Amino acid sequence: MIKTQLKLLTLSLVLTTAFIGCKENKSNVTADKLTISVKSENFLSGGLAEPIIIESRTLSDGSTADCYKIVVTSTPTDHEMGPWCPNNISDDASAGGIWLDGGKVHDVDGDFVKNLATFYEDDTWMLYDKETGEITKTKTKQECQEAANPNVGVEYQNYCVECLPSYVADIQHTYYIPVTPKKAVTPYKFSSHP
Structure with a gap:
């Protein structure tokens, strides 16, 4: 019994020493050693409008750096988008998107659209034809722009x-990302709400 306790005590001292040693080593790591260069091959090529190139750019701190120039299309290529609006109040959740309200996510199926007046306790919510069950939705780019x-x-x-991805297919965005990121002098704070 004493031998077992002695073995456990020895093991615990070894582990404690190892953890203290690891902790001390971690505190000696500098920010420069944590910098990892960005690899252009990690970007999805399907959404690129042109090949990625490297350009020298001025960073927000006034220094210059080599940056990847990434020009992307406005529609993702790694997942399907839509549908957003079901066609009929008999449609299931696979025919529609989601509705956010009060921090909750609701499936936009036909039943949800049918019951919007009850959901909002407001009889003016009527997005479908009572006789056919057809949901009234935008069908063109112009209708999308006006209704949104x-x-x-x-x-x-x-x-x-319902604003379809094809309405913005010709839009491109250009991003510049440093090949080797730099640590900011002061941290940036991002808002978690509007």
């Missing part, structure tokens, strides 16, 4: 707004 306006006109009230 926060100050929507009367002609687009009670529409399910």
Whole structure:
């Protein structure tokens, strides 16, 4: 019994020493040693509008650095998008997207659209034809632009707004990402809410 206790005590001293040693080594690591260069091959090539090149750019701290120039298309290539609006109140959740309200996520199926007046306790919510069950939704780019306006006109009230990726297929965005990132002098704070 004493031999077992002695072995456990020895093992615990060895582990304690090892953990203290690891802790001391970690505290000696500098920020420069944590910098990992970005690899251009890690970007999804399907969404690129042109090949990635390297350009010298001025960073926010005034220094210059080699940066990847990445020009992307406006539609993702690694996953499918949509659907957003179901066609009929008989459609299941696979025919629609999601609805966010009060921190909760709701499936936009036909039943959800049918019961929006109850959901919001407001009889003005009527996004479907009572006779056919067809959901009223935008069908063109122009209708999308007009109905997605926060100050929507009367002609687009009670529409399910469906703006398709094809409406923005010709938009491109350019990003510059340093090949070797630099630690900022002061941290940037990002808001977690609007």
